[in-house]
Amino acid sequence: MKILLINPKTPETFWSFSASLKFVSKKSSEIPLGLLTVAAMLPQNWSLRLIDENVSPLNDEDILWSDFVFSTAMSVHRHSLNKLIDRCKRLKRKIVAGGPLVTLEPENFAAIDHLILNEAEITLPLFLEDLLKGKAKKQYKTDTFPGIHETPVPRWDLLKMKDYATMNIQYSRGCPNDCEFCSVTMLNGRHCRTKTADQFLKELNFLYNLNWRGHVFIVDDNFIGNKHKLKQELLPALIQWSKARKYPFRFTTEASLDLADDELLMDMMIDAGFYSVFVGIETPNKLSLNECNKKQNLNRDISDSVKILQSKGFVVSAGFIVGFDNDNEEIFDDQIKLIQKSGIVTAMVGLLNAPVGTRLYQRLSQENRIVRQFTGDNVDGTTNLKPIMGLTLLKAGYEHILSSIYSPKEYYQRIRVFLNNYTVPNKVFQRVSFTELKALFKSFWFLGFKFKGRLYYWRLFFISLFKYPRKFPVAITLAIYGVHFQKITQNL
Ligand code: SF4
Numbered sequence: 001m002k003i004l005l006i007n008p009k010t011p012e013t014f015w016s017f018s019a020s021l022k023f024v025s026k027k028s029s030e031i032p033l034g035l036l037t038v039a040a041m042l043p044q045n046w047s048l049r050l051i052d053e054n055v056s057p058l059n060d061e062d063i064l065w066s067d068f069v070f071s072t073a074m075s076v077h078r079h080s081l082n083k084l085i086d087r088c089k090r091l092k093r094k095i096v097a098g099g100p101l102v103t104l105e106p107e108n109f110a111a112i113d114h115l116i117l118n119e120a121e122i123t124l125p126l127f128l129e130d131l132l133k134g135k136a137k138k139q140y141k142t143d144t145f146p147g148i149h150e151t152p153v154p155r156w157d158l159l160k161m162k163d164y165a166t167m168n169i170q171y172s173r174g175c176p177n178d179c180e181f182c183s184v185t186m187l188n189g190r191h192c193r194t195k196t197a198d199q200f201l202k203e204l205n206f207l208y209n210l211n212w213r214g215h216v217f218i219v220d221d222n223f224i225g226n227k228h229k230l231k232q233e234l235l236p237a238l239i240q241w242s243k244a245r246k247y248p249f250r251f252t253t254e255a256s257l258d259l260a261d262d263e264l265l266m267d268m269m270i271d272a273g274f275y276s277v278f279v280g281i282e283t284p285n286k287l288s289l290n291e292c293n294k295k296q297n298l299n300r301d302i303s304d305s306v307k308i309l310q311s312k313g314f315v316v317s318a319g320f321i322v323g324f325d326n327d328n329e330e331i332f333d334d335q336i337k338l339i340q341k342s343g344i345v346t347a348m349v350g351l352l353n354a355p356v357g358t359r360l361y362q363r364l365s366q367e368n369r370i371v372r373q374f375t376g377d378n379v380d381g382t383t384n385l386k387p388i389m390g391l392t393l394l395k396a397g398y399e400h401i402l403s404s405i406y407s408p409k410e411y412y413q414r415i416r417v418f419l420n421n422y423t424v425p426n427k428v429f430q431r432v433s434f435t436e437l438k439a440l441f442k443s444f445w446f447l448g449f450k451f452k453g454r455l456y457y458w459r460l461f462f463i464s465l466f467k468y469p470r471k472f473p474v475a476i477t478l479a480i481y482g483v484h485f486q487k488i489t490q491n492l
Contacts, residue, residue, distance in 0.1 A: 004066035007032035008080035036154035072099035075376025121146035166215035192225030260305035288324035313425035317346035332397035343417030408453025
């Protein structure tokens with residue numbers, strides 16, 4: 001059997017980093033981890049090819065080579081998945097698809113030949129069994145969340161690794177919290193299911209033996225969903241693994257803000273080689289935090305928690321949301337103040353949206369406040385709901401936030417606040433790679449001469465070089481990220 005695995009094109013989003021990727025000569029910031037995991041679950045005697053439309057073109061000949069096209073999609077891929085379905089129909093090839101988008105809205109993808117919903121560990125084997133018997137059904141789904149301790153090692157070897165800025169890996173699925181707008185708990189449950197430490201290290205070894213070095217993004221819904229297991233099992237093993245290999249990887253992950261309450265956990269993560277963490281802050285408005293059930297962010301000074309993380313050695317990026325029922329026009333300036341004060345350089349601000357299947361979607365459907373389809377791009381300035389404050393005011397306030405925080409003045413000021421708070425971890429990250437050196441030289445030209453905020457760049461350059469020399473690489477990296485954020489905010 002010949003299988004073509006296709007990762008559909010992702011539109012320009014906050015996460016795409018497209019303008020910044022040019023500095024490091026990479027084509028994409030994200031690998032199709034789900035498809036690579038599915039590839040590892042297919043019979044070993046099948047021929048597999050992978051095309052990631054974000055790094056290479058998809059030709060008709062590729063599709064015609066295959067017996068089946070396998071794909072996966074998140075909400076943001078709606079348009080590209082529909083184009084792919086049309087193309088497969090025209091070329092008379094069957095398409096099999098799974099992932100969050102089709103799991104949440106199977107009725108909108110009736111043209112797909114076989115829908116493999118929920119988690120593939122359960123539904124894919126059922127499909128494969130039927131397929132081999134010649135009686136594959138239209139749809140496979142389950143209400144059960146599988147254990148992931150037997151999930152096979154993803155087929156990273158199918159990638160052209162040099163095209164990517166980072167490799168993704170997964171340790172756990174699910175999150176014990178229950179934020180009203182979040183689809184994670186509905187898709188992956190509230191029980192945090194983990195891989196074993198040995199299994200995770202086996203995956204790391206595979207990446208290491210493929211000669212990958214540098215950034216590794218642990219794509220868990222909430223990496224600290226099971227703190228006990230992390231401290232007892234995974235992190236001690238990961239610390240040893242990283243030390244023995246002189247820290248070949250810089251880990252990034254997503255975690256809830258209560259990470260800042262656990263000194264031991266932070267220390268262990270830094271010891272293991274963590275570099276950066278994305279936290280869901282959402283809002284400084286306590287009424288809105290209550291409204292969306294973001295309990296872990298209540299009863300704390302958010303900016304102090306961020307500073308704790310930064311001073312431990314984490315580069316903190318964060319998500320923010322405006323448009324809660326309890327927001328009024330003061331929220332826009334409050335968000336700007338919080339972002340500036342806490343030195344969160346990479347701040348993803350979006351309008352509140354209600355993904356299908358979330359508790360928020362159910363509540364607003366009952367209130368007749370769902371007005372359009374969710375795009376899945378949380379910084380495109382759209383929302384699928386009717387905000388209490390009115391859409392015009394919300395959009396104007398939103399644009400005000402983005403134009404402020406991504407103006408060169410505010411952006412570079414935030415980098416300075418961050419550098420002040422940040423402690424460079426002792427053991428790691430002292431090596432500067434050739435690619436990073438190249439990026440530095442490119443930044444001279446682009447940010448130092450062509451960029452309208454070049455004076456801010458040079459100021460940062462000299463301040464970080466002389467005042468914070470160990471923080472110089474991270475300062476220039478953040479300056480380069482800014483090119484992408486300034487570009488996407490201009491397009492709004
Ligand atoms: S903490 Fe994050 S992953 Fe967990 S439910 Fe809230 S938004 Fe979702």
